[in-house]
Amino acid sequence: MLPAVPERAVDELGRTEGGPETLGLLVRDQHTRRLLLLRAVLDAAESAAPDVCPAPALTRLREDWALLEEAERLEAPGPAGHPPGPAGHPPGPEADAARGNRPPPSRVRALLLHPFTGPWAREALRLLGPETGPLPARDRREQARALAYFGALAAVAAARAGVPYAVRLTAHDGVLALPSLGALRTGGPGRRDPEVTVVHRHGRLTLRRPGEADVTVRLQNGPGAWSEAAAWTPAYTLPGLVPGSAPVPLDDLDPYRTARGGPRPDTLSGPAELDEAGRKHWLHTWSGTAAALTAGGAGRLTESAALLSCLVPLAAPPGSGPGGSCSGTRREAFGAVLSSAPATATGFAATLVHEIQHAKLAALGDMTTLHHASPAARHFAPWRPDPRPYDGLLQGAYSHLALADFFQRCALTAALPARRDAAWERHARYQAQVGAVLPALVGSGDLTVPGRRFVDRMVEVYERLAEQPPPRGHAARATGYVQAARTLWNRRHATGE
Incomplete structure (x- = not known):
């Protein structure tokens, strides 16, 4: 069993921050979970009925695991490395979990910890699940695709290790x-x-x-x-965000980079395949992202460098005009941020601030229970036209609070009046949105002890930001925007909140 999350870590994360130790805690926990998922795939295949996982598919899976184990043996021999698990099993994540702290992963281990092994493993587990009869034709095709993907993963790992x-x-x-x-x-x-x-x-x-x-x-x-x-x-990769950090893949090739087949949020487009001009655009915008993040607080650059391990380019949102954009994260693909082509470095920095908060809160939620609220969608959120469940409200308020902090810092340090004014406008909007939902978050009786501590830290940040208010015009427009959003929402949903 993993240790309880330290109160210090809950406090830092509640303030939308995170020092190296706290961020490292999130990364280690997610990596352990990913390795355990890999082990679960093999266990599920071994225990599946022959009409679910036919003998040839199981034999091939065992051969791929053996190749993967050989790769890790060559890259990490002896007690100083990561010893392989028992024969027929992936390298032993249980030992890593017990240590709770491990050295930087080898190239093989880093490949296994790549964000897309998460959605792949979950899909493979679904297709190797407890069905008692033969798989439907579509699921057989998807299972073949999933097992073939693991064969490719093992082949790359072995090549990296020199096998x-x-x-x-x-x-x-x-x-x-x-x-x-x-x-x-x-x-x-x-x-x-x-x-x-x-x-x-x-x-x-x-x-x-x-x-x-x-x-x-x-x-x-x-x-x-x-x-x-x-x-x-x-x-294709982009340079590391900070000197000495690993390059960041801009992945428009991996078949598991976006969800396959299932429903997609209305605001999120499909994956994009980039041509040379598209890659150059990403590189140009990316080159200014580190400076733009730092303008909103050095911690924003630190957390992005620590948690971002992959970018997935998306197509422009359907029906969007010039400057239209969308972005998202996937809980099962920790470390990946999905985004349409960014227009400016500052805009993309804000996207990273927004999405990294979702990743942090989701990872914290995997480690400790923050609330026991119903999943019923009934709460008003001024950034969405539809009712939100409590958990969705918390996620949205948390990311918007970080953006309010980011843009206030940008406004306070901007040298050019136009940039300062634009930053104050964004800050005012996000601050007003968070203020509109904080009472619902704070007043919930479903918060756990860590959840109450987390939300209390959010309130502290909101109150700190209010000590340096935006110019009156921006504040008035932001307040009017939220009031109009609430009026429209009440007309549509009439929930009585």
Whole structure:
């Protein structure tokens, strides 16, 4: 059992902050959970009925686990590293959980901890679940896709560790994705996806398809892999946010980067595939993001550098005009932020502040229960037209409180009057929105002891921000906006709140 969350960590997070120790606690807990999910996938496959996980699929899964274990043995031998688990099992996360503190992960372990292994593992568990009969045809296809993805993951890990091998991998929808390296285009729509033989020797992958010329891919020290072949698209990364930090993948290739098939929020668009111009735009905006984050407080840069491990480009929202944008996080993909192309560095810095708070609060909620409120959607939130459950209200208020703090700091340090005025306008709007929902959060009898402590720290931040109010015009417009939103909401929902 993991230790209780220290009160100091709850206090820091409640203030929308987080020192290195607190942020490290969140990361370690999420990494442990991800490794346990990987173990659960193998256990589920081993215990599944043959009509759920056929013998050939189970055999292949065992072979992939064995290749993964060999990769970790080579990269982390002996007691100083991460010893592999029992035969047939992934490297032992239980020992990591017991230590509660571990050295930076090896390249193999880092690959296993990548955000998209979370949604992949959850989907694999669903497809290997406790069904008693054969899987429907659609689920059989999805299960084949999930198991093939793990084969590709194991192959990349082994190549990174220098293990020589020859394996057969299966493409899906005309693409063979090799996580963190890139993707091979194997055919057009309607064509049968071929098996690809992948041979690794001395940092070079040879990809062989029936009736096609071999594709040679050379590994690089960092993310991505290079090839002259037009069929190969290398993974793309952005420079680290701070000097010495790891590059940040801008992933438009991984098949698990967005949710597959399920409902998507109306405000969130689908995944985007970037061309050269799109990548250059992201790089240009990204180059100013660290400075923009620092303008809103040095802690905003620190938390983004500590928690952000991947960006997923999204298409522009449907029907949006110029400057329209959307962003989001996925609870099962801790470390990833999804966003449409940012217009400015300041705008993208605000997106990161917003989404990182969601990641922090979700991770804290995994470690401790903050409330026992009903999931019924009944609360007014001025940033949404629909009623929100208590948990959604808390998430929204928390991210908006961080934005109010961010833009107040930007306003207080801005040299140019136009930037100062724009920052005060955004601060006033977010501060008024948070003030409108704090009574519902504070007044709940469903808060636990850690939850009460967390919300009390939020109130302290709100009151601190109020000590340096925005210019009267901005405050009046923000108040009017919230009042109008409440009036419209009451007309639509008439809940009596």
